[in-house]
Amino acid sequence: MKIDTSDPKLLAQMIRKHAPHPKRVVFETGPLSTWFYHALTAEGLPAICIEARHAQKVLNETLNKTDANDADGLAQLAEADFYKVVRVKSFDSMLTRTLVAARNQLLGITTQLSNQIRGLMKTFGLIVPKGTGRVFDGNVRKLLDGNYSLAQILLPLLDAWRDIRKRAADLGHQLLAAARESEATKLLMTIPGVGAVTAVSYVAAVENPENFRTSRSVGAWLGLTTRRYQSGEVDYNSRISRRGDNHLRGLLYEAATVLLTRTTTSTECSLRDWGLKLRERLGFKRAAVAVARKLAVIMHSMLKTGEVFNPSAGALA
Secondary structure (H helix, E strand, O other): OOOOOOOHHHHHHHHHHHOOOOOOEEEEOOOOHHHHHHHHHHOOOOEEEEOHHHHHHHHOOOOOOOHHHHHHHHHHHHHHOOOOEOOOOOHHHHHHHHHHHHHHHHHHHHHHHHHHHHHHHHOOOOOOOOOOOHHHHHHHHHHHOOOHHHHHHHHHHHHHHHHHHHHHHHHHHHHHHHHHHOHHHHHHOOOOOOOHHHHHHHHHHHOOHHHOOOOHHHHHHOOOOEEEEEEOOEEEEEEEOOOOOHHHHHHHHHHHHHHHHOOOHHHOOHHHHHHHHHHHHHOHHHHHHHHHHHHHHHHHHHHHHOOOOOHHHHHHO
């Protein structure tokens, strides 16, 4: 019988066999890191998840790349206390992130299918007018009416597009329900431009606001701060680091874009005024990134204090 070497219980038994009283059980970030951390912790082991990029810089110094050498290198890092600890999210937070990711995946598939249908129909001189949802469905069927051969090919694609779109809507309803049940999410949704998806994703990523010593550190954690290079007389700031949660960073950028481009009563605030002044000097993209960073800071401050968004103090948070 083949033994699953990724089974945390078997790993716990092996660890206790070689080290009855371990001080640290170190492993790198990866697809199974969340499962490993919680499972090994449940087994009573002092599990620690470390930053893989940091560890790899040390492990790459070995001449021969083998699993045994990597394990020995991680053991030496643990013994020397030379590693960066990564906060492992709870299963509830990962469940929320999985819901958001699954919905986004289905939405992406529907976009690909609709573009594929449009492209295939253009080959035969059939131009689908602009429109989404039922309008798109109706336009495609109307153009295919009377073209039996082409309809046999494209209607299955259209049916798949409609079914996947329905599944994405079902996951969207679950997401909205989760947003309504969370007081933290409803609090963040008082910010102009921040919807249910952004608020839910932010809460799931941050989890407890006490995980960050200051609100300003959230911007750096999400990769929204500029990278600095200083050596001797050379000292300059480059582009943002783009480290951390890529999806959440994109959502905050979209929220900043909404705040800067939509002129309504609900979007009027000091943060928007600050962003518009910045756009005049630096351009739209840089201004949007700066507003996204401000949003990350403000949202953390709101979670920490429990106060709703203050339009007049938005840019000062």
